[in-house]
Amino acid sequence: MRILLAEDDQRIAESLAEALAAQHYIVDVATDGEKGWDFVRTFAYDLCLLDVILPELDGISLCQRVRSHGYQMPILLVTARDATNDIVTGLDAGADDYVRKPYKLQELLARIRALLRRGNTTLSPVMEWGSLQIDPNICQATYEGKPLHLTPKEYRLLELLLRRNGCILSRSNILENLWSFEEPPEEDAVKAIVKRLRQKLKAAGAPSDFVATAYGMGYYLQQRSQQQFRNYEEATSCQSVNSSSLVGRTGISS
Structure with missing residues (x-):
């Protein structure tokens, strides 16, 4: 938020x-x-x-x-x-x-x-993606019941990916949702957070490609049971086209 x-x-x-x-x-x-x-x-x-x-x-x-x-x-x-x-x-x-x-x-x-x-009288439901669970009401994530000790940005990225429901989250969308206007990210900031998130998920038992890369497009959560669950056209239709003003200031493209 x-x-x-x-x-x-x-x-x-x-x-x-x-x-x-x-x-x-x-x-x-x-x-x-x-x-x-x-x-x-x-x-x-x-x-x-x-x-x-x-x-x-x-x-x-x-x-x-x-x-x-x-x-x-x-x-x-x-x-x-x-x-x-x-x-x-x-x-x-x-x-x-x-x-x-x-x-x-x-x-x-x-x-x-x-x-x-206010305006949301019910609590947000716990979200699941395979063995991953996220409770947005307390900002807590677990994998196979093991708590993931995430930084605020790592948690927000994981929640964003889960809310995308397997669709691609572009780098520009990540920049817009993880960094404030007064906190311009460094050029490789997105890659660094994705790398740390993958390491923590892997340590909890997740496959190394649980957070998958769509080269030139962004990132998405992958399920082991359906490695090829999306073709290029479907991924493109899911990809966010919302361009962040942060992208223009930092020179980072999605």
Whole structure:
């Protein structure tokens, strides 16, 4: 899931972005309200976390603009103000919840999880692919019952591959879903993560080609019982054609 964090205090922004990344979120940081609006128009966010006091465009005005343009993602306001009028104004502007500074990190994370659950009243089902199981509710992956100790990016990649249901996941799609705007990947970053993921799967008992390569196209999960389960045309129809702006900035092609 992708979160927009609008916070002009660099120390707070870096600390919070790190904490959110550890919870498997992709985080884009905007240091002012206008930059936050540019991000909203560029990327699809699952949640916006907006500080009320921002340069250029304050958090409440940004919230109003987001809602006036039809965006429906949850918005959580963070405010250092205690005045009830400010809180009421923020909620009337379209915010779903608010947190007062200074806040406890665990409370903030719990409020984020609660907002992300709204509109989805049921828990996501456990996903399976052969001996692989992924529980997206707790971000846990196992192979033949053995837990896979994955980094946040490795977990997100494995979940993305499983959600593709055997179809090809292009490198551009991986870049878009694993890296934030402020964290441009190195040229061989995708290959490096795929390599580490394969090593961890193999250590748990998976075949070495469990994460298979479609050369020049991307990666997909392969089942041993049907090694030739897709021809080139079918794989092409499954391949994502969504071009990420990160690709253009890094020079990496799918």
